[in-house]
Amino acid sequence: MRSTSQALHAYKPVRKSRRWSDKSLALLLITPPVVFLLLFTLYPIARVFWMSLHQIVVTQPWLGTPFIGLENYKQAFQDARFWNSTWFTLAFAFITVLFEIVFGLFLAVIANKTFPFRGLVRAAILFPWALPTVTNALTWRWMFNTDYGLFNGMMMEFGWIDKPINWLGDSTLAFIAVCTVAIWKTASFMAIIILGGLQSIPGDIYEAANIDGANRVQAFFLLTLPLLRNVIMVALVLRTLHALQAFDLMYGLTQGGPGNSTESLPMYIHTKAFIDMDWGYGSALGIIMFVLIFAISAIYVKFLYDPD
Amino acid sequence: MSFSVRKPLFFLTVVGLIVLSFFPLYWLFISSLKPKNELFSMPPKWFTLRPTLDHYVAAFTQQPLDQYYGNSLIVAVLTLVISLTFACMIAYAVARLKFSGKSAVLLLVIATSMFPPMTMVLPIFVGLRDVGLLNTFLGLGLTHAAFSLPMVVWILSALFKEVPQELEEAALIDGYNRLQAFFRIMLPLAAPAMATASILVFVNSWNEFLFAFTLMSEASMRTLPVGIMMFPGEYEFPWSTISAAIVVSVVPLVLVILFFQKRVVQGLTNGAVKG
Amino acid sequence: MKKSAFVVLIVALALSLLVSACGGGTSNTGGGTSNTGGAQTSDGKSNSDAGAAKEPVVIEFAAGFDPTGEVVRSIERFNQSRQDIQIKYIEMPQVPNEQLTRYSTWFNSKSKTPDLFIMDVIWPKMFASAGWIAPIDEYVDDEYLKRFWPAATEVANLDGKLYGIQYYMDVGVFFYRKDLLEKYQLSVPTTWSEMEKVSQEIMSKENNPNLVGYVFQGAKIEGATINWLEFLWGMGGDVFDADGKLKVDTTEGIEALKTMQRLVHESKVSPISVAASNPNDNQIVFSNGNAIFMRNWPSYYAAMKGTDVDGKYDIAPLPHTEGFESHASTGGWVLAINSNSKYKKEAAEVMKWLLSDSEQKSIAINASKIPSVRQVFSDPELISNQPLLEKLQPMLEQAKSRPALRAYEQFSRAVQTEVNLVLNGQKEPEQALKDAQTEIDKMNE
Numbered sequence A: 001m002r003s004t005s006q007a008l009h010a011y012k013p014v015r016k017s018r019r020w021s022d023k024s025l026a027l028l029l030i031t032p033p034v035v036f037l038l039l040f041t042l043y044p045i046a047r048v049f050w051m052s053l054h055q056i057v058v059t060q061p062w063l064g065t066p067f068i069g070l071e072n073y074k075q076a077f078q079d080a081r082f083w084n085s086t087w088f089t090l091a092f093a094f095i096t097v098l099f100e101i102v103f104g105l106f107l108a109v110i111a112n113k114t115f116p117f118r119g120l121v122r123a124a125i126l127f128p129w130a131l132p133t134v135t136n137a138l139t140w141r142w143m144f145n146t147d148y149g150l151f152n153g154m155m156m157e158f159g160w161i162d163k164p165i166n167w168l169g170d171s172t173l174a175f176i177a178v179c180t181v182a183i184w185k186t187a188s189f190m191a192i193i194i195l196g197g198l199q200s201i202p203g204d205i206y207e208a209a210n211i212d213g214a215n216r217v218q219a220f221f222l223l224t225l226p227l228l229r230n231v232i233m234v235a236l237v238l239r240t241l242h243a244l245q246a247f248d249l250m251y252g253l254t255q256g257g258p259g260n261s262t263e264s265l266p267m268y269i270h271t272k273a274f275i276d277m278d279w280g281y282g283s284a285l286g287i288i289m290f291v292l293i294f295a296i297s298a299i300y301v302k303f304l305y306d307p308d
Numbered sequence B: 001m002s003f004s005v006r007k008p009l010f011f012l013t014v015v016g017l018i019v020l021s022f023f024p025l026y027w028l029f030i031s032s033l034k035p036k037n038e039l040f041s042m043p044p045k046w047f048t049l050r051p052t053l054d055h056y057v058a059a060f061t062q063q064p065l066d067q068y069y070g071n072s073l074i075v076a077v078l079t080l081v082i083s084l085t086f087a088c089m090i091a092y093a094v095a096r097l098k099f100s101g102k103s104a105v106l107l108l109v110i111a112t113s114m115f116p117p118m119t120m121v122l123p124i125f126v127g128l129r130d131v132g133l134l135n136t137f138l139g140l141g142l143t144h145a146a147f148s149l150p151m152v153v154w155i156l157s158a159l160f161k162e163v164p165q166e167l168e169e170a171a172l173i174d175g176y177n178r179l180q181a182f183f184r185i186m187l188p189l190a191a192p193a194m195a196t197a198s199i200l201v202f203v204n205s206w207n208e209f210l211f212a213f214t215l216m217s218e219a220s221m222r223t224l225p226v227g228i229m230m231f232p233g234e235y236e237f238p239w240s241t242i243s244a245a246i247v248v249s250v251v252p253l254v255l256v257i258l259f260f261q262k263r264v265v266q267g268l269t270n271g272a273v274k275g
Numbered sequence C: 001m002k003k004s005a006f007v008v009l010i011v012a013l014a015l016s017l018l019v020s021a022c023g024g025g026t027s028n029t030g031g032g033t034s035n036t037g038g039a040q041t042s043d044g045k046s047n048s049d050a051g052a053a054k055e056p057v058v059i060e061f062a063a064g065f066d067p068t069g070e071v072v073r074s075i076e077r078f079n080q081s082r083q084d085i086q087i088k089y090i091e092m093p094q095v096p097n098e099q100l101t102r103y104s105t106w107f108n109s110k111s112k113t114p115d116l117f118i119m120d121v122i123w124p125k126m127f128a129s130a131g132w133i134a135p136i137d138e139y140v141d142d143e144y145l146k147r148f149w150p151a152a153t154e155v156a157n158l159d160g161k162l163y164g165i166q167y168y169m170d171v172g173v174f175f176y177r178k179d180l181l182e183k184y185q186l187s188v189p190t191t192w193s194e195m196e197k198v199s200q201e202i203m204s205k206e207n208n209p210n211l212v213g214y215v216f217q218g219a220k221i222e223g224a225t226i227n228w229l230e231f232l233w234g235m236g237g238d239v240f241d242a243d244g245k246l247k248v249d250t251t252e253g254i255e256a257l258k259t260m261q262r263l264v265h266e267s268k269v270s271p272i273s274v275a276a277s278n279p280n281d282n283q284i285v286f287s288n289g290n291a292i293f294m295r296n297w298p299s300y301y302a303a304m305k306g307t308d309v310d311g312k313y314d315i316a317p318l319p320h321t322e323g324f325e326s327h328a329s330t331g332g333w334v335l336a337i338n339s340n341s342k343y344k345k346e347a348a349e350v351m352k353w354l355l356s357d358s359e360q361k362s363i364a365i366n367a368s369k370i371p372s373v374r375q376v377f378s379d380p381e382l383i384s385n386q387p388l389l390e391k392l393q394p395m396l397e398q399a400k401s402r403p404a405l406r407a408y409e410q411f412s413r414a415v416q417t418e419v420n421l422v423l424n425g426q427k428e429p430e431q432a433l434k435d436a437q438t439e440i441d442k443m444n445e
Helices: A002-011 A022-052 A071-077 A080-112 A118-130 A133-144 A150-157 A171-199 A204-211 A216-227 A229-244 A248-253 A265-275 A279-304 B003-033 B054-062 B065-096 B102-114 B117-130 B137-162 B165-173 B178-189 B191-207 B210-215 B224-228 B239-270 C002-022 C070-081 C096-108 C124-129 C150-154 C178-183 C192-205 C222-233 C251-265 C272-276 C279-287 C299-303 C344-354 C357-367 C374-378 C380-385 C388-398 C408-423 C429-443
Strands: C057-064 C085-092 C116-120 C165-171 C173-177 C212-215 C291-296 C313-316 C330-337
Touching (some): A022 A279, A022 B117, A071 A279, A080 A118, A080 A229, A118 B191, A133 A171, A133 A248, A133 B224, A171 A229, A171 A248, A204 A216, A279 B117, B003 B054, B065 B224, B065 B239, B117 B210, B137 B210, B165 B178, B191 B239, B210 B224, C070 C344, C070 C357, C124 C408, C178 C192, C192 C212, C222 C408, C272 C279, C272 C408, C357 C374, C374 C380, C374 C388, C408 C429
Parallel strands (some): C057 C085
16 A cells, blocks of 8 residues: 555655655654753763762762772672562562563453443553552552551451461562562553553454454454554563562562562662662662663564564 | 353453452542541451541641642643653654664663663752752653653554554645644544553653652642652651542542543544554 | 644643743752852742841751641741741651652752751761761850750761751650559569560460560661660670671670560560561551550650550560660751851751750640750650650660761661561571671671
């Protein structure tokens, strides 16, 4: 079909003097936002990178801020706590995003159907995501509390358990708790993005498939999913980016405990930069995180993006 | 599966979903109505026989929540407008125009969201201070927009592409210029995508804490999340008042979501993407 | 339909730009550009009418939000009584870590404001090392300092210079259920082993399956470090060895941690949930009637009125180990002056005013704070209004400050992580403190 329009173009007298060429229009359109981004994000990132190459400990100003090259990075790779928080962050991101896509798909498919009170269901699905992360984390902390929390209270009342469960004090349970809250909150984010994609799939495709004899399950896996490929990838990338940067959730729910078992890399960065005032090291950790996220996103894009 | 089994199963699933999504908010809601001494009673109660509005009154008197509301609203709308405008510009160029370096642009855009925002707090703070944009809605709005932009650009790029180019080409042949074609054809058809992006941007801005906290130190300029964090004491955590404040702060979000969700559906039925 | 949405967008854009241009921030006082401190930032304070020849100096005072409103009233009193200096209140969140983030951002960017602020008792050395606070020796003399509790002036006395004085104090106290003790005719325990015995006796005889003996803070927060220190000090130990080096894996240190472990895992008078408890969590359990003893801060005394345990509790000094003395940890907030402030002299005057007898008395009576000025405690009005303060006197005498360290937060984090793990049953005290010491040794490089 493209060739048709190109053909059409070819026959239309081109008023070059009045029409912007693609290139200059693109330049005009792209420059303001890019400049905006450069100022707001690239400049700070450049500064952070610069800081990561120096030793900057605010509470020891007598040391000055000497250039130390990649020393901070070397220190990071030997830092057990850095590795600990990185593995945790990766595990957390991988597990939560996986469940979120599955649940998100499920929710979107349901929300896409026509049934009474559909609006209410859609809104209900979005509620979790509308709660601010910090207060959400604190609410769940309350519900998970061993002594006076909702979950233990109800489970004991129903007789499911006879001793309170130490949700946030056990490393494994705490990890599960953190993932649960994240999945609960963000499956709906996935759902809304996937729903947008679902709604742009024309219904006739399914009619055609139905006529061809495909049942609903086949239609889903062979038609819907492939068509949603780009949308799912967008959701995947966005959500992974987000999960890798999770800070408020762990901070509010477990403070990174027990021990350091639920400490995410952003939490560690925050501690190093804002509490320990070691800006050089904190910046290096930030850069490492950036590289990590970039690598993961690049992998996604390479394998999933269909620029078609 | 026979139809008669499917329907109640479906219904049960939907109800289950609603309960699952809703219960923490409901828990907060009921807690905001309970008198203080019932708050932590065990076993926990899902209802109260003595509801009170005291906590809502306390929430609004201890902190000027109504003012914070207004501030959050202004910042969120500002963020929305800035990010949508800029994102449309990039997304349109990427989806419709021929030029080299498209992937570079997209990569640049998304690279900015791969950086932990907290490391950028100091440079952004200093930068805004030096141009006098601290404690201004514009300053915070620009910051929020900068962080939302990548997400919106990606969503719009992906979905602008799905709108067939022929429709615009037809408009161009009819004599409209590109800008008019954009507003008349592209925008309405991409409405679902815009609505989706709008919800995301609005909610993100509304709930954002770190920069709102750092860039707005004036009490009168505070946004809601920052205002809510004024309630926790050094050791105490007044759940009653905070529950009330949270419930109050979530209501507009719910409204925005409902409003935009309708638009998503209407966009679809009005200017459907016809094969 | 689409057109109207578009119109809405444009209108919104116009409106928000309009509002942000006019209604946005009246001043940049949060950032401290060169026009702060001067009279241009006056908002509401009339300095143009009285025909005063000099414009008043505006001192920006940052302090945590006070729900009782007393700080605001205090500032109003000052502003009405003086023409030459006016105070502008910068309200901060009450949570210390949030404040630290803000202060860190401001002072790292050499902000000139706030001029005066209050900091947590564990920050003076950190802030002083970073060059953020100014010494106040030139504004106070020895006579003046005698008015205060020793801890109030010692906390910011670093390297021979005085960097601040506590605005108000805090101290760890031991809450107990006097009704339960009376019922079983037991006296208030003064040692940890007594407390274990009393707890076990009451727990076995009472019919409440949810009742526990002693609740304290063991979550991965500052509270865990504080509690461990109190056990440590209560057996004559300290974190500094003979050479002044920071050492936690000492015999006493391990013994202190072992005592805490015993409470949870052997005598079981403390529930394992203390390993996830902050002060608020403990208070909830106690006020539900489910704990006999609790270590917490005095502010909860008033906060628990109206709960199930109203009238049934009282406070006493913390228990200690036999043969030693009880030492609780101090708390509270310290007044300090921003070293980049343009008006240090005026800020010092405001500081002294906040530390005057009348102001200290009023924050005690109206905001239930513990004054740093000793002589105020003997004021009859105070005694009748806040009887708790009399009970606190002996504890204030014996209270110890936490170690003044440049990198206190790092030290505390090392300790609290390990204490948390031991209480959770995931580590043994010897190994825990050894690991903590490894972390702490890294600090000195």
